[in-house]
Amino acid sequence: MDKKFTVKSFQKAKEEKRQISVLTAYDYSIAKILDSAGVDALLVGDSLGMVVQGNDSTLSVTLDVMIYHAKAVTRAAKRALVVVDMPFMSYHTSANEAVRNAGRLMKEGGAQAIKLEGGVEFADTIRQIVRAQIPVMGHIGMTPQSLHMFGGFKVQGKSIEQAQKIIDDAKALEEAGVFAITLECVPDELSKIITEIVNVPTIGIGAGKYCDGQVLVSNDMLGMFSDFVPKFVKQFAHLSTDIKTAVTTYIEEINAGNFPQKEHTFSIDKEVLDSLNK
């Protein structure tokens, strides 16, 4: 196994200009595959509200649900850093509550870092979480928990005002002590500027190739979630097709009496059978 990837490795990767790979994970089996394939960090994203729970946004995800999934993922991750999302309303009401809830993700969920959405307006909260010795990843640009403020899942940073706000957010996050910044759905020229301005690594999703690393929702990139496929997603596999083929074959084989075969079946000693048949 390669050396454990830590928050320090994020900084080192930026300095060495080595791209950082991040994927979401929500359960033990998938997390184990992603970790053994060598992904640098696993994000237990609140996107699970959509791809696992089937909601049309992330807003209803609770802290207890995040802890439940974090436990499963941290049991599987040997090398990858496990970052866990703070869900909507778990850090918005006060910095004290935010620190307490971030602490629960670490103590109960086994998180090695947390991520929260927002820039300038959350800088003080982030500072207090970092002061509690909890590494924080920032998340700016199109922040899905602000869906209703944005009027939908819309690319951010196309106007001068929006672009300047995202630059200010990135600077505020760096100053507050984040170890990395997720940039979601912003034009690639803007993420290039931000990646050059800040000293912490930027991790892009729908933010082009100039970031210091990339993150995707694994269900999207594995072709398992087709309710909608965002423009920035590349499907590196088509697992929903593979799964459908496997399941239809299973049904056909059961109906045809071809499954299970002898090798899938347990047997009983002859004397036991004879006595049962008496």
Ligand code: KIV
């Ligand atoms: O919840 C999530 O999966 C995320 C990624 C989209 C970055 O925050």
